[in-house]
Amino acid sequence: MNDEVKCAKPECDRFTAINELARRRGFFWPSFEIYGGSGGFVTYGPLGTRLKQNIEAKLRELFVKKIGIYEMESSVIAPGKVFEASGHVDHFKEPMVECQNCRGRFRADHLLEEKADISSAEAEKMSLTEIKEEIERHGILCPDCGGKFGELQRFLTMFETTIGPYSGAVGYGRPEAAQNIFVEFNRLYTVARERLPFGVIQIGHALRNEISPRQGLIRLREFTIADLEFFFDPQEPCCHLLKEVENEVLPILLCETRLKECEDTTDLTVREALDRKIIRSEWQVFFMAMAKKLLIELGVPAEKQRFIEKLTWEKAHYSSQSFDQEVLVDRWGWIEVSGHAYRTDYDLSCHMKASGVDMSVYKEYANPVEKEELVVKPIMAKLGPVYKNEASKVAALLAKVPVQEVADAMQKQGYFMVENYEIKTDQVDISRQKTIVRGTRFIPHVVEPSFGSDRLFYVALEYAYGIKDNRVVMSFPRSIAPVQVGVYPLMSKDGLDTKASEVQRLLANEGFMVEFDETGSIGRRYARADEAGVQLGITIDYETLSDDTVTIRDRDSWQQVRCAIKDLPKQLHKYFEGKVNFEQLGSIIKS
RNA sequence: GCGGUCGUAGUCUAGUUUGGUAGGACAUCAGCUUCCCAAGCUGACGACCCGGGUUCAAAUCCCGGUGACCGCACCA
Known part of the structure; x- marks a missing residue:
C-alpha cells in the first residue's frame, strides 16, 4: 500500500484522512461541487447514508423503543411568529460594527461589556439604536486601530424566506427541531393521554446561516439535529428510571473549575451530581447518562468523553442550566456532540403568551x-x-x-x-x-438533550478509523456497520460465482445488508471491504461446492471460521443481535 | 467577514520560476492467471476550480469570483 494515498502517515491527521476516505468511498463529500461548491453543505453518499441511518436508529432504539419517548416529524420552515415567540428572532443575531479605518469587525454588545461596563445581560436586552447611542456616548473606538465605527448592523443567523407568492408572510428555516415540539404541545399531550412525564423527539434537518462554517461535518449550515423535549411536573421532578443509571460516572468540567482556567474534569456518579446539587434536574442527569451510553455504543470509549458545564453567558437564551457533552477528536480536541439544557417552562410560556393558547396542563x-x-x-x-x-x-x-x-x-x-x-x-x-x-393547572418544565447527528456520525467515523498492516480498517461497532455482510466468490468462475449469488440472495432475503463483490483478487476485495467497514466477509471457495460450507472473515481480527450455509441465517442473526461473538460462528480456521 | 496558504483524473502528485502537444503513481473497469488478505501481466477510462484580460499561444502571467485549509472574529 502507498502511505501517501491512504493518508496513513502520522503527519496526516485523522480529519484529513477521514475526509479523503469519505469522498473516495462515498461516506460524504461537500455538496454542489460541479458549481464550485458552497460552504456548510454536505452530501451523504451510499455508505454514509446507511451509517447515518444506523446511528439515528440507535437514538430511536435508546429513546423511542426503550424508554417510550414519542417521535414526531414536522416542517423545516415555520411562520415568523414561531421564532418571534421563541425568542430566536431577538437572540439569533449578533449586533456587529465595522471599523471604518481598518475594517475590523466586532461584536457591538461585547464592546459595550468591555468598554462601557455594561453587563452581558443588559447588553443583550438593548435595541440596535440603544447600542449605537451607548457606543457614541462612551466614545468607543476600534480596539485594534482606534478608528471610528461605521453603521451598526445585525447579522441574523436564521435563514429568512417568504411564505407564498406575496412577500408579506415572513418565514424562517428552523435553527433547531425543538420549536415544532413546543408548538404542537397540546396535540402531543392529548395523544400521550394527558399524562406527565413524557418526552417527544424530532430528528430532522435544521438550518443556521453560520457566518463561517468550517471543520467539515462539524459545523454545517444545514444539518441534522435530534431534539428531545422531555416534559415533567416541576413539583414532581423525580426520574423513575434513575436507578438504572445512578452509579454511572460522568466526568464533568465544572464552572468553578473553568473559572480557574483549569481543564480538569471531576468524576461524579449520577447520584453524587444530584446530591451535591451540581445538576439540578434528575431527568437532565438521566439523559446525560444515556448520552454517554449512546456514544459508547457508537464506538467512543468513556474516557474520550466529558461533560462541560456552560457558564452563564454561554448559555442559550432559553436555558437555566446547560451541559455540553464533548468527545475528544484528533484535529480539534474536544468537540460538542450533544447539549443538555434545562429549558424550564420558557418555551411553552412564550408560545402561550404569543398565541393566546393555553398550554398549561391540569x-x-x-x-x-x-x-x-x-x-x-x-x-x-x-x-x-x-x-x-x-x-x-x-x-x-x-x-x-x-x-x-x-x-x-x-x-x-x-x-x-x-x-x-x-x-x-x-x-x-x-x-x-x-x-x-x-x-x-401548571406549565410543564422541560429538559432537553439535543444531539447533532452529523457530529455523532463524524465521531463514529473517527473512532472506527484504524490502520492494520498499513491498510485502513473502519471498525464500526457491529450494530452500526453500514454493510453487514460481504459475499465473495474466491474466483469468478467454475460455478463459484453462481453459488455466491445464491448465498447473497439467501442473506438479503433474511434482512441482512449484503454486498456482493467478485472483481479483483480476494485480498483486494477484503481490503476494500475493510475500508468500507463491512462487518463480515463470506467467501465461497472450492470446498463450498463439495460440502456447502463457507468461510466467514472478521473485519477487525481477520480471523476466519467455517460455517455451513444452512446455519448462516440463524448464526448471523445471533451475531448481529450481539448474542454470540465471532468465534462462535463456526470452527476456527488456523492461518 | 478579515489576513495568510493553496486549488492539475476517483486519490496523491510532477509541470507554474523562464507561456509552446499536461507526465507519473495508486484506485477503478475489461481480460489472463485454482487467487484467502491491495501479487503479476495486457489493455481501457480519466484532470489543469470558474469567469474575464494580456498573448500568435495561458495549467503557467494579470484581474475578479469561488472553494478548501490555517489564524482572527463568530459558534445563541
Whole structure:
C-alpha cells in the first residue's frame, strides 16, 4: 500500500484522512461541487447514508423503543411568529460594527461589556439604536486601530424566506427541531393521554446561516439535529428510571473549575451530581447518562468523553442550566456532540403568551383541598339600574381588584372606588365561600438533550478509523456497520460465482445488508471491504461446492471460521443481535 | 467577514520560476492467471476550480469570483 494515498502517515491527521476516505468511498463529500461548491453543505453518499441511518436508529432504539419517548416529524420552515415567540428572532443575531479605518469587525454588545461596563445581560436586552447611542456616548473606538465605527448592523443567523407568492408572510428555516415540539404541545399531550412525564423527539434537518462554517461535518449550515423535549411536573421532578443509571460516572468540567482556567474534569456518579446539587434536574442527569451510553455504543470509549458545564453567558437564551457533552477528536480536541439544557417552562410560556393558547396542563390533587375564601360578587340587579350599559364594565373592573382590598374599603368607608365608579356596600355581596379545589393547572418544565447527528456520525467515523498492516480498517461497532455482510466468490468462475449469488440472495432475503463483490483478487476485495467497514466477509471457495460450507472473515481480527450455509441465517442473526461473538460462528480456521 | 496558504483524473502528485502537444503513481473497469488478505501481466477510462484580460499561444502571467485549509472574529 502507498502511505501517501491512504493518508496513513502520522503527519496526516485523522480529519484529513477521514475526509479523503469519505469522498473516495462515498461516506460524504461537500455538496454542489460541479458549481464550485458552497460552504456548510454536505452530501451523504451510499455508505454514509446507511451509517447515518444506523446511528439515528440507535437514538430511536435508546429513546423511542426503550424508554417510550414519542417521535414526531414536522416542517423545516415555520411562520415568523414561531421564532418571534421563541425568542430566536431577538437572540439569533449578533449586533456587529465595522471599523471604518481598518475594517475590523466586532461584536457591538461585547464592546459595550468591555468598554462601557455594561453587563452581558443588559447588553443583550438593548435595541440596535440603544447600542449605537451607548457606543457614541462612551466614545468607543476600534480596539485594534482606534478608528471610528461605521453603521451598526445585525447579522441574523436564521435563514429568512417568504411564505407564498406575496412577500408579506415572513418565514424562517428552523435553527433547531425543538420549536415544532413546543408548538404542537397540546396535540402531543392529548395523544400521550394527558399524562406527565413524557418526552417527544424530532430528528430532522435544521438550518443556521453560520457566518463561517468550517471543520467539515462539524459545523454545517444545514444539518441534522435530534431534539428531545422531555416534559415533567416541576413539583414532581423525580426520574423513575434513575436507578438504572445512578452509579454511572460522568466526568464533568465544572464552572468553578473553568473559572480557574483549569481543564480538569471531576468524576461524579449520577447520584453524587444530584446530591451535591451540581445538576439540578434528575431527568437532565438521566439523559446525560444515556448520552454517554449512546456514544459508547457508537464506538467512543468513556474516557474520550466529558461533560462541560456552560457558564452563564454561554448559555442559550432559553436555558437555566446547560451541559455540553464533548468527545475528544484528533484535529480539534474536544468537540460538542450533544447539549443538555434545562429549558424550564420558557418555551411553552412564550408560545402561550404569543398565541393566546393555553398550554398549561391540569393536575388533579390526590386529596381535594377544601378552601375557604373571601368572594366579592357584584349584584347586577343593583349595578344595572345605576350604571346602565357600563354595568358589565364596572363588574369586570371590580373583578380585577384584590378581594381583601374591596372588603377592607367597604368596612371602613362603606364604599369602594374602581376608577371613577363608586361601588356601594349594597351593590356587592361579600362573603366567605367554601370551595373544593380538586386540582391545579401548571406549565410543564422541560429538559432537553439535543444531539447533532452529523457530529455523532463524524465521531463514529473517527473512532472506527484504524490502520492494520498499513491498510485502513473502519471498525464500526457491529450494530452500526453500514454493510453487514460481504459475499465473495474466491474466483469468478467454475460455478463459484453462481453459488455466491445464491448465498447473497439467501442473506438479503433474511434482512441482512449484503454486498456482493467478485472483481479483483480476494485480498483486494477484503481490503476494500475493510475500508468500507463491512462487518463480515463470506467467501465461497472450492470446498463450498463439495460440502456447502463457507468461510466467514472478521473485519477487525481477520480471523476466519467455517460455517455451513444452512446455519448462516440463524448464526448471523445471533451475531448481529450481539448474542454470540465471532468465534462462535463456526470452527476456527488456523492461518 | 478579515489576513495568510493553496486549488492539475476517483486519490496523491510532477509541470507554474523562464507561456509552446499536461507526465507519473495508486484506485477503478475489461481480460489472463485454482487467487484467502491491495501479487503479476495486457489493455481501457480519466484532470489543469470558474469567469474575464494580456498573448500568435495561458495549467503557467494579470484581474475578479469561488472553494478548501490555517489564524482572527463568530459558534445563541
